[in-house]
Amino acid sequence: MKILIVEDEFYMRKALIKIIHGKYNNDCEITEAENGIKATEYFKDNYFDIVITDIRMPQMNGLELAEWIQKHYPHTFIIIISGYSEFEYAQKALKYKVKEYILKPLEKEEIYRVLDTVFKEVDVKVLKEKQEAILIKNATQAIERQELASIINNRQNLNKEDFMELLDIESEQIFFSIMVVRYKKVINEQVKESFKMIFRNANNIKTYYNYANRNEMLVFSYGYNSLKHYVDEIYSRHLYCIKNMISMGEADDVVIGISKTHDRIIDFSVAYDEARQSLLNYFLLGWGKVYIYSDNMNSDNEPMKMSNDLFNRFKSGLMDGDLIRSTNTLNRIVEFLVNYKNNESTESTAITIQLFYMKLEIILDEVANKNNIKLDTRKEYDSFNEVGDLVDYFSRLISIICKEMDLKNKETSVIKSLVEYIKNNYYEPLSLDEIASKMYFMNPSYLSRLFHDETGDTFSKTLLNIRMEKAKQLLDEQELSITEVAVTVGYNNVAYFIKTFKSIYQQTPGQYRKTCGNKSNMRN
Known part of the structure; x- marks a missing residue:
């Protein structure tokens, strides 16, 4: 005080x-x-x-x-x-x-x-002042976050005027590029301030903190008049500032991706995607560098075609729930990618990494969905710092799938044996609670849920259907009385058996027998 x-x-x-x-x-x-x-x-x-x-x-x-x-x-x-x-x-x-x-x-x-x-x-x-300050800060960040998300993703189909207002642009005659600066660690307030200091003497530039990816700062470099003026006078100066940041001792902690130059403000989201795509080179080519986007990145990707056999083997291993085979194939895919990097240009490396990543995630999602396995594969591919981090991520997902499939195979085996047991013992007073505890040593509720997931029916409904089908078979044979049929299929109460039979087939056992007898006489 x-x-x-x-x-x-x-x-x-x-x-x-x-x-x-x-x-x-x-x-x-x-x-x-x-x-x-x-x-x-x-x-x-x-x-x-x-x-x-x-x-x-x-x-x-x-x-x-x-x-x-x-x-x-x-x-x-x-x-x-x-x-x-x-x-x-x-x-x-x-x-x-x-x-x-x-x-x-x-x-x-x-x-x-x-x-x-x-x-x-x-x-x-x-x-109260602290609480108000926090509310103001949160509200300000929420507005900035919403505006930046709108600009980057253009989810709202923003028109030219919207972009100009959000970016505070004076003229639609503009040339610009996006620079995405990625740090290994989450960016704190000190890093934000030091980042702004880098461009303190630069004009025609705006910097943003990317709330969607807390390791990123965005640089919006722009100029008016002519493309030559922008490239020679403005972009080159901003690029110098960016490169100087790396040379000042942050090489091990930062990497920068830069888009091509655009002349339509509504292409901001396209430029952002280009900058982030060029960042992918750090996976194989390292941190502490500036990677500039090139149209060559969108050319036909030969390594994807060459590695199709590896991807097929990867999928096959997952479908079989084979952890060792799936993991070994993943390592082969990464080895292929590293060897490809050593023989190709920088421009083609980034798109290759992205395509490999997407292909692996598609396979994982497909196998998981087919086997009703919940899998969270929504992690951004550039949220990893090294190739090893990416391998660890996929290895963890492979392990989840294989363990779940192994468990489901065991559960399927249990349900198949239980259905077979019902077919062989339908005439007994069967109880799921007793079967769960004495035969399978499971919680009855858990076994009931497994049974329903596997067969689509409850235990009692399956038992009822098997008993009724057997009753129909015995009634067709015309050898046992209705009372004997009831007892044979597990009903000691004949009246209850008749009522149950009628509720399913809309006629009593006697009526069903007469119908079957008439059909038999007609055939004879």
Whole structure:
């Protein structure tokens, strides 16, 4: 708590300081001034939570000081020191939002009472200000995040005017490129500030923090008039700043991707994609470099054709739930990619990495969906720092699929054996709870869920269908009575058997038998 004591009487001022330090020594920082003029000068370089001031002072009295503080620093709390004969002055101070007043002669208990009250209000005020500051910051970031997402992804099909407004562009006759600067670590406020310092003397440039990827800063480099002027005078200067950043000792922690130059502002999202695609080169070619997008990146990708056999083997291993075969094939694919990098141009490397990544994710998603396995493959391919990170990511997904498939195969085997058991023992009083605990040592609810997932029916419905099919077969043979048929298929209550049979086939067992008999006679 920062307190300013304004009192022209030296000993009174020192006594007040001593009293306050006696209780609040570790909780406050006290500054003293001998008059109002001196107090206003202290405000130039400081902020005070509380001002304790006498009323009668030379040059500027306490009421004039209170008026000045209320006008310039309305959030500062003011406490007036007043004598009895000056009480009418203290009343006037109310209009300057003076919080409390202390009567002379000063009494320790009264000072503590007043300060305890004010300290509580200051704490509440500070907390409220912090909360408001957080809300403002969050709201500002939310707006920036929404605008940047709209610009980058153009999900709302922004027109030219929308782009110009969001980017604060003066003319539609513009030439620009996007630079994506990626750091290995999440960007903090210090990095943001140092990043802005790099371009402090550069014109025609805007920098953004990419909230969608917390490791990225975006640089929007632009110019008007002519392409030659932009490339020669502006882009080259910005490129120099970017390269200089790497040479200043950040080579191991940063990589930069740059789009080609565009002349339509609505192509901002296209330029952003180009810059991020060129970044992919860092997987195989390393950090601490600037990679510039080239149209050669979109040429036919020969390595994808050459590696189709490897991808087919990878998919086959996954479909079989073979962890070792799938992992070995993944390593072969990465080895192929690394060998390809050593023999090809930089331009073709980035698109190859992206295509390989997408192909692997498509296969993983396809196998997972076919086997009803939940798999989160929505991670951005450039959210990894090294090839090893990417291999670890895919290895983890392969492990999840193979373990799930192994579990499902075991579960399928259990359900198949259970269905077979029902077919062979339908005439017994079967109970899923008993079967689960005594045969499969499972929780009955879990076994019930597995059974439904595998067969599409409940245990009781499957048992009922098997019993009814067997009853129909016995009724067709015309050898057993209806009572004997009921008992044979597991019903000791004949009336319940008849009711159940009718609910399924819309006729009683006797009616069904007559129908079958008539059909048999007609055939004969």
